[in-house]
Amino acid sequence: MSVNRAVVVDxxxxxxxxxxxxxxxxPRYDEAVVRVEAxxxxxxEVHRAQGAQAGHRPGWDLAGVVEQAASDGSGPREGQRVVGxxxxxxxxxxxxxxxxxxxxxxxxxxxxxxxTLPVAGxxxxxALSKGGLLLERPVLVTGATGGVGSFALQLGRLSGARxxxxxxxxxxxxxxxxxxxEAVLVGEELPAxxxxxxxxxxxxxxxxxxxxxxxxxxxxxxxxxxLGASASPEVTFNTAQFFLTGRxxxxxxxxxxxxxxxxxxxxxxxxxxxxxxxxxxxPAISVEAPWTEVADLTRQLIDRRYAGxxxxxxxx
Numbered sequence: 001m002s003v004n005r006a007v008v009v010d011x012x013x014x015x016x017x018x019x020x021x022x023x024x025x026x027p028r029y030d031e032a033v034v035r036v037e038a039x040x041x042x043x044x045e046v047h048r049a050q051g052a053q054a055g056h057r058p059g060w061d062l063a064g065v066v067e068q069a070a071s072d073g074s075g076p077r078e079g080q081r082v083v084g085x086x087x088x089x090x091x092x093x094x095x096x097x098x099x100x101x102x103x104x105x106x107x108x109x110x111x112x113x114x115x116t117l118p119v120a121g122x123x124x125x126x127a128l129s130k131g132g133l134l135l136e137r138p139v140l141v142t143g144a145t146g147g148v149g150s151f152a153l154q155l156g157r158l159s160g161a162r163x164x165x166x167x168x169x170x171x172x173x174x175x176x177x178x179x180x181x182e183a184v185l186v187g188e189e190l191p192a193x194x195x196x197x198x199x200x201x202x203x204x205x206x207x208x209x210x211x212x213x214x215x216x217x218x219x220x221x222x223x224x225x226x227l228g229a230s231a232s233p234e235v236t237f238n239t240a241q242f243f244l245t246g247r248x249x250x251x252x253x254x255x256x257x258x259x260x261x262x263x264x265x266x267x268x269x270x271x272x273x274x275x276x277x278x279x280x281x282x283p284a285i286s287v288e289a290p291w292t293e294v295a296d297l298t299r300q301l302i303d304r305r306y307a308g309x310x311x312x313x314x315x316x
Contacts, residue, residue, distance in 0.1 A: 005316070006092035007294050009049055009056040015295040016050050022057070025096035032075050032099055033068035034082060038111040039091050039291070041310045042119045042147070043230060046298050059090030063105065063114035064314075067094065075099025075266075081111075083269050085118035087256060091291070093314055103269035106277035113276055116283040116309040119255060120147030122268045124155055124203070126258045127225040130251055131201030135160035138196040140217060142166040143205040143230060144176045145307035150284035152203045153179035158280060161201075164194050166210070172307070175284075190214060198222065198245075208232030216241040218248040227253040284308030290315065 008020040025033050040061045049058040063083045066076050076082050076099070084102040089095060105114050127148075131137060139156050143149045144165035156163050157180030165181035167173065173184045183195040190213040198219035204211050207229025214224050215237045222245070242248060259265050275281045286306035289297055290313055297310045 004094045006057050009052045015298040017295050027096035029072045031096040032066050032070045034064045034097050035067045036062045036064040036314050038063045038115040039312050040115040057089040061115050061118040062090040063111040070099045076104050081105040083114035100264035103266045108277040109273050112311045113283045115311050117272045121151050121272045123148045123255050124151035127203045130223050130225050137200040138162045140164045140199045140202045145172050147309045154281040206231045211235045212237035220246040223249045225251045225253050
């Protein structure tokens with residue numbers, strides 16, 4: 001087996017990230033060893049890495065090939081193409097992954113496409129589930145050109161929702177309409193009213209004033225799922241407009257907590273991979289590059305130079 005390498009935090013390096021030789025994975029009985037072929041970047045893991053202790057190994061999303069199946073007989077077999085996720089350390093050439101966090105890949109799904117599915121895809125999938133049956137229900141998606149937002153629109157369209165997308169720039173309107181948006185709100189701030197009135201569900205990833213306004217756009221029994229704060233973690237809002245709506249709620253969403261409570265990641269990953277394979281959803285990949293460029297892509301993500309997902313391709 002070749003020497004294992006990984007992206008590791010080094011405070012003296014550009015964007016705190018470098019490639020280093022690391023130890024080979026030592027799998028537990030319920031873990032498979034995966035040779036990783038592609039990973040994707042998420043804003044949360046990037047921000048955590050910048051300021052982490054030296055030696056920290058970031059990374060959540062991965063796609064690759066099983067080199068060693070789990071010894072307990074669970075999960076994918078040796079040689080199978082897979083998509084998976086880890087709470088830490090996925091940005092490595094070889095990793096040990098619990099089989100409950102792995103799903104086989106259909107042949108029609110590339111490693112790059114698969115690498116976008118774990119955090120962004122499943123966040124969108126489970127955030128939408130907080131609204132229950134979405135058929136003909138008005139659903140607002142903020143940050144609609146981002147990784148989560150793009151998946152939320154496409155999955156919401158498949159669910160029969162009536163979708164409103166919020167974007168910052170006019171040139172982003174065509175993209176979100178293609179993904180299923182019936183109406184588009186353009187600008188830094190949400191308006192006081194939207195074309196579909198009040199919303200049964202809001203998938204909110206911007207934070208700050210956007211979250212504050214979104215809370216006042218809920219319908220009775222509506223829920224706002226807060227899953228990020230790309231603009232600001234601080235928010236003020238009109239509490240009277242919120243509680244006088246009646247039974248409206250704000251839901252704090254963390255994907256790993258959802259997975260611990262509801263179902264293993266393998267189920268959602270398999271569902272999303274099947275949808276990609278059938279052409280029903282398409283990952284929004286803005287940038288692809290070799291993993292030697294991880295520092296540069298990290299800086300581009302922080303500076304918002306691309307809206308969709310960035311994928312790194314790994315090599316020995």
